Amino acid sequence: MKISQPKLVLNPYEWLPGFGESKVSFRSVGVDLVLDVEYEKDVFDADGNEELSIVRREMVFKNVHSFIKLPFPGSIIFNFLGDASEFGLGELTEFRESEFVRNSLDSWRLLTSLEPPRLRHFSIQFLAENIAFHVLAEEVFLSGELSVI
Known part of the structure; x- marks a missing residue:
């Protein structure tokens, strides 16, 4: 599927x-x-000693229509049209032109006459874990740091 017009989200x-x-x-x-x-x-305790802590953040995609988890690198499902320097690997990106969105909305219209959702195509690659996500959702939010128990 063709994708283009990337926009940095975070x-x-x-x-x-x-x-x-x-x-x-x-x-x-x-x-x-x-x-x-x-x-x-790295965090510091009350005495000023440095400690290593594991924390997490949540990327919450709201009202998801569909998503794809892929190995990275190695998948050729999406074909980026444009200058590769327009977006950076590892960044959360929105593709403003996306066949993934267009095909999903076409399917929606075949099934119902209800107003289609306002889908946006988000993508992120996690470079240490070697996975990528492509998500069709209405919005995305990033949490603050949360402790890992």
Whole structure:
């Protein structure tokens, strides 16, 4: 499927360590998809001693229509049209032109006369875990840091 016109949504390397994520998992909560991104962070205790802590953030995709989890690199489902320098690997990107969106909305219209959802095509590659996600959702939110128990 062809994709183009990337738009940066967020760069997780603004909060991930340079070596990236430690673990990525996903789960659904109703019609939302949650990507749990765990990573290591240096913290200081009350005495000023440095400790390593595992924390996580959630990327919550709201009202998900569909998603694809792929190995990265190695998948050729999506064909990017344009200058590869327009978006960076490992960044959460929205593709404003997407056959994935167009095909999903065409299928929606065949099934119902209800107003179609306002789908957006989000994509992110997790470079340490070697996986990529393509998500059709209405919106995405990033949580603050959460402790890992």
